[in-house]
Amino acid sequence: MNQAVFLDRDGVINEVLTDRVKFVNRPSDVYLLDGVGEAIQAFNDMGFFVFVVTNQGGIGLGYMTDDALDAVHKRMQADLAAFGATIDDIAYCPHKPHAGCECRKPRPKMIVDLAQTYDIALDKSFMVGDRDPDIAAGNKAGTTTVFIGHRERQQHEVTADKTFPDLLAFARWLQKQ
Template sequence: MNKGIFLDRDGVINEVLSHRVKFVNKPTDFYLLDGVGEAIKKLNDAHFLVFVVTNQGGIGLGYMKKAALEKVHETMLAELAAFDAKITDIAFCPHKPDAQCRCRKPKPEMIIKLAKKHQIDLAKSYMVGDRKPDIEAGKGAGTKTVLVGNRRGNAKADLSFPDLLSFVNWLIERSC
């Protein structure tokens, strides 16, 4: 079985609610956070499969179309490619925040489906997020959980770091 790192997108990989961008609804709204390309490359080199699991309620609310989200993800993948960093797969929930669907975090369905598809041992994997729904989804799926950034709220993660690169450096040191 493989080891996986499941990453929330907004606030972990890219800026959100910053001075430059409120929400990422088009490629020009996408700004890779410092250290993310390097962090994902290190995960790739350490043989972790890296996934993005993201709620994208803007589709359900009519702020963007699925095609626009695909263009945002193409931009993300291109920016990561500049670091020779690769994402194994992306899962997203397009439903409105109050839709009560099975795939929207804090429910763990996106993580569980990716784990089955890519033969991931969830007990040896991590969910990295910047908010409580990410942490709850990881716990529900059976991963270890990591809270990054400064939008912490009352999330109770297993680990906490200022950013993705800090977590990855800790993980790689621990794995050696």
């Protein structure tokens, strides 16, 4: 079985809620966080599948379309390609927050579905996020969970297995394991 690093998108890969960008609804809103290209390239080099699992309630709320989201993801992937970094697949939940769907994090469906498709050993894989729903989804899926960044945690009942200031710090730690 394969190993994977599952990544939340906003706040892990790209900026969100900053002076430069509030929400990522257009390709021009994509700004990679420092070190992300190098980190994802390191995961690629270590033989991990790299997946993005992201809640995109803006679709359900009418702020963007599936096509607009696809354009955002193409821009993100192009920006990452400049570092030699590759995302193997992207799963997203298009439903409104509190819609009760099965795919929205903190539920683990996006992670579990990707794991089944790509023959991923979840107990040897990682879910990386910057908010409690990301960590909860990873815990429920059976991954090792990694909290990164400095965003305020919403619920303080969810515990990550590891904590790092950013994705590159996690990648450097993983390279030493």
